[in-house]
Amino acid sequence: MVKRVSLGDAACPVARSLDGIGDWWSLLIVRDAFDGVSRFGEFQKSLGISKGILASRLHGLVALGVLAMTPAADGSAWQDYVLTPKGEALFPVIVALRQWGEAFCYRPGEPHSALVERSGGKPLAPLVVRSAGGKALRARDTVVRKLSC
Template identity: 45%
Template sequence: MGAKQVDSVCPIARAVDIIGDKWSLLIIRDAFDGIRRFSQFQRNLGIAKNILTTRLRDLVDAGILSIEADSAGGAYREYALTDKGLDLFDLMTSLRQWGLDHAFAPGEPHATLVDATTGEPIPRMTYTTPGGGVVEPARTRVRRPTD
């Protein structure tokens, strides 16, 4: 990760350059789950301090997290998702759905994304075409700027 920039017309390559490592994705996951302090990230992830420091700095530099004063008024700094970070919700939900489909044995316990008000599981996320049909891989293609 870091300040490098992929010279590519591919949005996936650019996104992976910014957030495409395990620790960054898990930090973002934890931020969505309400974790805000360095010590909380470290404890929850079991990550080395130097790696966490680097990943948090990179996510702040990328505009995904911001550094804020401690919400309790203490001397600590807290990390909060920015609007750019909140825009990663669909990606994180897609990864969650893929993990549920392919990373657990049938009947194996797993975390579930639920509605904060009702406690009901969130329905599977799907994408639709402008005409209302389901987007399917076989019915899509990538249009490059040179096409």
């Protein structure tokens, strides 16, 4: 097997982000946490993931500060996994992935789940990247300033 290389010291913020949350299981766990899933067994049932992989990903997300373990809300002996402010900041990332998937991963008319406003049930507007002044930007309107060595 190929050994995984850490990107934790990379100069690129995208690479560093992917180092912590870049595998699909971690992002699906975060997605489920936004949907209200909080218990190990609930994550396992929702994702159909092995206990070992789930335990590893949950441990990593807790270590990264994306999730926190808290006493169960119902007072039982279980622990809940809850999003931290760092984890909640991933909401636009999950929405962007969802909107990209809706646009490019389904045939026209093919049914899929929908993310809607809790009050009113209306769909979300497409995410738009904007300048500090509010102007909509595309990739060609931006440039990465690389660090000089």
